[in-house]
Each structure stands twice: as structure tokens, then as C-alpha cells.
Amino acid sequence: MTQLSQMAASGQTTLMQSTGNPRLDLSFGMMLANMANTFAVRPGFAFYNDGNRPNALALRDSYLPNTQGTVLLGRGMLFEQARRSANGDIPLIVICAHEFGHIVQYANNCHERLNRGQKTVKRTELHADFLAGYFLGSSNAQFKIVGNSSSVVRIILPH
Numbered sequence: 001m002t003q004l005s006q007m008a009a010s011g012q013t014t015l016m017q018s019t020g021n022p023r024l025d026l027s028f029g030m031m032l033a034n035m036a037n038t039f040a041v042r043p044g045f046a047f048y049n050d051g052n053r054p055n056a057l058a059l060r061d062s063y064l065p066n067t068q069g070t071v072l073l074g075r076g077m078l079f080e081q082a083r084r085s086a087n088g089d090i091p092l093i094v095i096c097a098h099e100f101g102h103i104v105q106y107a108n109n110c111h112e113r114l115n116r117g118q119k120t121v122k123r124t125e126l127h128a129d130f131l132a133g134y135f136l137g138s139s140n141a142q143f144k145i146v147g148n149s150s151s152v153v154r155i156i157l158p159h
């Protein structure tokens, strides 16, 4: 059990289901529903206070009702990525898809198989990255240039 999951279980960490911005919440909801459908998993999703250590993580345990595992995105990570607008929404989508990839690993018992005999978690991390790439490639995401700068890209996911 990770330190955060212990904290979540004991109520020491508050899990928030809103970014505080209704429009952003709607975008997240659409993106997460798309990921859930693509990966055929139903993890709970919440934000938590990651302090000065921006992070996102996937937990095997479910902390929200009727869910399968839990994906947590630190508010620090959310706002840091939002501030770095040069790459638009892509980093946040990739981060969330990577964590969904870990939920897929847990749900299919491949987390253990990938880790077996390994000294590091490199294999499971690369596999989660692979699944995140699969999501981007399969979601028919449209990459749209916003504004005058060609470096600002927004992803419009199909509804």
C-alpha cells in the first residue's frame, strides 16, 4: 500500500472531484469517459493536493463507489501543465491515459507479469506509456492549432 493510499484510506487526503472550473470539469469528464471506453475499465478519478511535488498516480484500490481502481491527478500537476500551455492539452491527456494504462494492468493482472523478475518498474511504466500512445492514436483526436502560435495545440476528442 502506498503512502497516499494509506492516507486516502484514513481520510488524511481529501479527494476532490472538481477542478473548481465547470468548463474544465466538463472537458475532463468527456476525456475520462473516452478513456474508460477505449480501455474498458471504470476507475474512480479524483484530484488531490500534491503539494510541491506534482504527481499523478493509479491505485489498485477503489476509493470512489462503483469504480475499479482509482486514478488521482495532483492539483499541482494539473495547474503546472495548464500553465505550460505550449503543448496544449496533450500532456494532461497523456498523463491521464498513462494512469489509465496502470488500471488496465491491474485489471488484467499484467502488472505482476510485467514486474516479475524486474529490478525496476521500467517495464510497467513503458507499457503504460504504450497504452497512452494507443489511446492517442485510437481516439481519433483532432489536433487543432489555436491562436496565432503554431506551438499551441488543442486536442478535440470526439463526443
Ligand SMILES: [Zn+2]
Residues within 6 Å of the ligand: 098, 102, 124, 125, 128
Ligand atoms: Zn506510471
